[in-house]
Amino acid sequence: MQRIAPFRVMEILARAQQMQKAGKDVVHMEVGEPDFPAPQAINAAACAALERGQTHYTPALGITPLREAIGAYYRERFAVEVDPARVVVTPGASGALQLVLGVLVEAGDLVGIQDPGYPCNRHMIELYGGRTLGLPATGASTELWSAALATDGLRGIMLASPANPTGEVMPLEHLEALYQVLRAGQRYLIVDEIYQGLQYGAPPETALALGSDHLFVINSFSKFFGMTGYRIGWAVVPEQWVDPIERLAQNLFLAPPTLAQHAALHAFDDTVLAELEERRQIFEQRRDRLYAGLKALGFRLPDTPPSGAFYLYAGLPESYRGNGEAFCRELLEQAGVAVTPGIDFGHHQTADHVRFAYTTDIDRIELGLERISDFLEAGGP
Numbered sequence: 069m070q071r072i073a074p075f076r077v078m079e080i081l082a083r084a085q086q087m088q089k090a091g092k093d094v095v096h097m098e099v100g101e102p103d104f105p106a107p108q109a110i111n112a113a114a115c116a117a118l119e120r121g122q123t124h125y126t127p128a129l130g131i132t133p134l135r136e137a138i139g140a141y142y143r144e145r146f147a148v149e150v151d152p153a154r155v156v157v158t159p160g161a162s163g164a165l166q167l168v169l170g171v172l173v174e175a176g177d178l179v180g181i182q183d184p185g186y187p188c189n190r191h192m193i194e195l196y197g198g199r200t201l202g203l204p205a206t207g208a209s210t211e212l213w214s215a216a217l218a219t220d221g222l223r224g225i226m227l228a229s230p231a232n233p234t235g236e237v238m239p240l241e242h243l244e245a246l247y248q249v250l251r252a253g254q255r256y257l258i259v260d261e262i263y264q265g266l267q268y269g270a271p272p273e274t275a276l277a278l279g280s281d282h283l284f285v286i287n288s289f290s291k292f293f294g295m296t297g298y299r300i301g302w303a304v305v306p307e308q309w310v311d312p313i314e315r316l317a318q319n320l321f322l323a324p325p326t327l328a329q330h331a332a333l334h335a336f337d338d339t340v341l342a343e344l345e346e347r348r349q350i351f352e353q354r355r356d357r358l359y360a361g362l363k364a365l366g367f368r369l370p371d372t373p374p375s376g377a378f379y380l381y382a383g384l385p386e387s388y389r390g391n392g393e394a395f396c397r398e399l400l401e402q403a404g405v406a407v408t409p410g411i412d413f414g415h416h417q418t419a420d421h422v423r424f425a426y427t428t429d430i431d432r433i434e435l436g437l438e439r440i441s442d443f444l445e446a447g448g449p
C-alpha cells in the first residue's frame with residue numbers, strides 16, 4: 069500500500085469544490101470524463117431494464133446479447149471479426165485491467181508501461197506482485213520500446229492508444245511491429261483502447277486487426293459513449309485465456325453490473341452513434357481552441373495537436389519547469405482554473421508538465437485561457 073500513490077488531482081478537485089462552495093467560480097479542466105450526460109436512449113434502456121426487474125446477477129462474462137453486440141460493432145465499424153466468445157464484459161476498463169493483469173502477471177514479472185501513463189496500471193501490476201518498466205511515452209521513444217523488448221523477465225507491454233495523458237495515438241504499423249516481436253518471444257501486448265472513437269483527423273482503428281493470440285484489447289463505455297458512472301467496459305482476450313479470465317471474474321466481481329449491461333446494449337444504436345459523432349466534433353473544436361491558446365501562452369506542445377482522447381499534456385513555460393504541482397495549486401488558488409499535475413502520471417519529466425482536459429465547453433475554455441494568461445503575467449507561483 070505504501071507504493072500506491074494517491075491521485076494528486078483529487079486534492080485539486082476537493083479544493084476546487086471547496087472554493088465553489090465559498091462562491092468562487094472555477095474552470096474545470098482537470099476532470100477525465102466527458103461533461104456530456106449519457107445519451108438519452110441509453111438511460112431509457114436502463115430505466116426499462118429496471119422496470120422489467122433486471123436486478124439479478126448475470127453470467128460472469130456478461131450477457132450474450134451484449135457480447136454479440138460488441139462483436140458486431142467491431143465488424144461494422146472496424147471490419148474486424150471478433151468471436152463474441154472472446155469478449156468479456158467487465159466493470160469498466162478498470163475491471164478489464166484487473167482481470168487481464170490478474171491472469172497474466174506472476175510474482176516478479178516485468179510489464180512495460182507508458183511513462184507518463186495511466187497511473188492505476190502501475191499500481192495494479194504491483195498489486196499482483198509484478199514490477200513495471202516505465203517507457204517514455206512520446207513518439208520519439210521507439211528505440212526505448214525496442215530496448216525493453218530485450219529485458220529479461222518481461223511478460224508483456226501494456227499501452228493505451230489514444231493515450232492518457234498525452235492524447236497520442238500509436239499508429240497501427242508501430243503497434244504491429246511491437247506485437248510481432250512480443251509474440252515471437254511468447255510475450256503479450258495489452259492495448260487499452262478506452263479512448264477509441266475520440267479520434268480526430270483519421271478514423272479510429274483497433275489493434276484487434278493485428279491478430280488474436282498474444283493480444284489483449286481493453287475498452288470501455290466510459291469515455292466515447294459517455295457512461296462513466298455506469299461502470300461498464302470490456303476486454304477481448306485470446307481464446308485460451310477466456311477460461312482463466314472467467315474464473316477470476318467469478319471470484320473478483322461475480323458479474324458486471326446488470327442494469328449497465330442492458331443500457332450498454334443500446335450504445336451501438338445508429339441514433340446514439342450519430343449523437344456521439346456530434347460530440348466528437350465538439351471535442352475536436354475544443355482541442356483546437358485550447359491547443360492554439362496554450363501555445364500562444366508559451367506552453368510546450370507537440371507540433372500538431374495530439375489526435376485522440378480529450379487531453380493536452382503541456383510542458384510548462386520555462387520559469388515554472390520542475391514545479392508542476394505548485395503551478396497547479398497556485399493556478400487554482402489565484403486564478404480559479406483547475407488542471408492536473410503531470411506527476412500524477414509517472415516519473416519521466418512529469419514535474420515539468422500539466423494535463424489539461426477539454427471536458428468543458430468552449431466558452432469556459434476561453435475563460436480559462438484568459439485567466440491563465442493573467443496568472444502568467446502576474447508572475448505565477
Ligand SMILES: Cc1ncc(COP(=O)(O)O)c(C=O)c1O
Pocket residue numbers: 100159160161162163186228231232260262287288289290296300301
Ligand atoms: C487509460 C485509461 N484506462 C482505463 C481507465 C478506467 O476507466 P473506466 O474504468 O471508467 O472504464 C481510464 C480512466 O480514466 C483511463 O484513462
